[in-house]
Amino acid sequence: MRSLLAHIAEPAPTVDRRRTQRRTLRLDVAARSATSEAAVVIRNLSRTGLLIETDAAFALGETFLLVLPELGAAPARVVRAEGRRFGCEFLTPVPASAISAALLKSSYDEAAGGDAGATADFGELYPRRPSSAILFTALTALFSAVILLFIVALASLTFS
Numbered sequence: 001m002r003s004l005l006a007h008i009a010e011p012a013p014t015v016d017r018r019r020t021q022r023r024t025l026r027l028d029v030a031a032r033s034a035t036s037e038a039a040v041v042i043r044n045l046s047r048t049g050l051l052i053e054t055d056a057a058f059a060l061g062e063t064f065l066l067v068l069p070e071l072g073a074a075p076a077r078v079v080r081a082e083g084r085r086f087g088c089e090f091l092t093p094v095p096a097s098a099i100s101a102a103l104l105k106s107s108y109d110e111a112a113g114g115d116a117g118a119t120a121d122f123g124e125l126y127p128r129r130p131s132s133a134i135l136f137t138a139l140t141a142l143f144s145a146v147i148l149l150f151i152v153a154l155a156s157l158t159f160s
Contacts, residue, residue: 022046023099025106031056032073033064040066045102049089050076058086068094070101 027042031054038056045051050066058064058078065073066088074094080087 022049022051023103025103027069027102027106029069030067031064032067033058033062042066042102042106043085045099047090047093047096047099049079049087051085051087053085055084063091068098068102069105071095071098074098 022044023046024044025042027045029040029042031038031040031052033056036056038054040052040054040056043051043053052066058081060078060081063075063077066076068074071094075091076088077091078086079089
């Protein structure tokens with residue numbers, strides 16, 4: 001029996017170190033820290049973190065409560081600050097249902113969306129169906145209608 005040699009390499013490092021997929025959106029919510037309450041705009045959101053934009057002065061490491069639709073208060077911590085934008089991580093991952101609810105309540109403003117990465121993420125939310133899939137769906141519906149008409153005609157002939 002021959003032995004096989006194998007080499008296990010570390011995965012190639014990626015630019016985006018996020019653990020979960022982020023969703024681009026624009027959602028106005030309230031944030032409450034130990035000292036103040038502020039209006040914030042969520043720019044992107046994942047189960048483990050988010051990017052917010054606000055005029056409030058958050059400090060690195062500051063913890064605050066963020067009010068999300070259908071979830072309520074979710075504690076988050078500021079991990080990155082760039083001007084009016086703050087990268088934050090949730091202290092415990094939020095359920096996928098909270099992400100879905102936020103997406104449903106949000107509006108998307110491409111001009112305010114920011115960087116090209118945000119636009120690319122938004123495009124992935126609603127992928128275009130290929131025309132072949134639309135044609136297949138239409139033909140399937142037509143075929144189903146013909147079969148149904150055939151069954152109705154057959155039944156009416158049988159009972160006449």
